[in-house]
Amino acid sequence: MHKKTIEVDTKTFVRFWLVILALGLVGLFIWKALNGLIIVGIAIFLAIAIQPLAARIKRLTKKESSSFSSVLAYGVVILIIGVIMAVVAPVVIDQTVQFVRQLPDTFEHTIGGWDGINNFGQTVGIDNLQEEILNGVKNFSNTFVRDFGNILVTSVGTIAQAATNVILVLILTLLFALEGPGIMRQFWNIVEGRHKKNGAVRAWQRLVQRLAGVISTYVSKQVIVAVLDGCVVAIAVLLLSLTCGFSSGLALPMGLLALVFYLIPMFGPIISCVLITMLLFFSSPIAGVIYLIFYILYAQVENNIIAPKIQGDALNLPTALILTAIVIGMYMFGLIGAIIAIPIAGCVKVILEELPELREAEAISG
DSSP states (O other), X not given: OOOOOOOOOXXXXXXXXXXXXXXXXXXXXXXXXXXXXHHHHHHHHHHHHTHHHHHHHHHHHTOSOHHHHHHHHHHHHHHHHHHHHHHHHHHHHHHHHHHHHTHHHHHHHHTTTOHHHHHHHHHTTOTTHHHHHHHHHHHHHHHHHHHHHHHHHHTHHHHHHHHHHHHHHHHHHXXXXXXXXHHHHHHHHHHHHHOSOOHHHHHHHHHHHHHHHHHHHHHHHHHHHHHHHHHHHHHHHHXXXXXHOSOGGGHHHHHHHHHHHHTSTTHHHHHHHHHHHHHHHHHOHHHHHHHHHHHHHHHHHIIIIIHHHHHTTSSOOOHXXXXXXXXXXHHHHHHHHXXXXXXXXXXXXXXXXXXXXXXXXXXXXX
16 A cells, blocks of 8 residues: 655645634634624614615605614604503513413313313322312412512513613614615725726625615515504404403504514414413403404415515515524524524525626626
């Protein structure tokens, strides 16, 4: 067997290990700064997403300054989010506590008098299963109501961290909305000045504009369908309150809850349907059942007629790819990942479409 000797000069050897070291340092930086990078990424995403609203405001107000329309669009979005949180959160908490407090009475009035429970209990060696279940329900109800305040207090640290992240996202979103266009203009001017031919630069500009268009188009159309979904849910809950005898004040919070969850692709409407059904069931079991049947029927119309009509083929992605993107985004970044997964998948599709032209433009410019 012949042995082969490979000779590597010192320069190549040093370059190789410098590349390895640089890749390691970049990986370490990403790992250490991951939370910060996620916050910055979300802020950039939101700044791009509100641009259609800012452009519409600019046309309506006929102001030449883009900063004014961006600030106004940002303020409108923040106001809407604040109203939703102020209206929905207290109702959800109040309904949950009220249901748990009334759980023992509900059990007694529904299946508490059913002798079949005791008959089943005797078969497994429990003489009075009904009383055991009732005592367990009472203990759970009393413990939950008593410790609910303590649960909130122990969650203060997590809530404070989440609030800090939200504040950072909001501040960065406003800054990117105001200064982002100017930063991009300066960036392209610098790049164009360093290239002899600007064909490649224009190709990259077109790519970036298409990526921003994918995000803004998806978000704006998703919001339109979400608002429609929320209105339908609010009207349905209002009509049920008039016929089933519970408070009509639940209509608006339930509509806003449906609106928010619809922004989560695919899984959001299912989650909102389950939550609203449960909350209505707390007030009126019949209303909960009727709402569940109604929303299942309405979802078929919305998913097959309304949403495709409004959203059209903006991204033109296969369903399997959409679901795959949502699952990956959800497991990587949680709820935020699920929300931004589809536009990111659309951006990847655009990059793949533009890649041949980018290579051709780079070859010509090179």
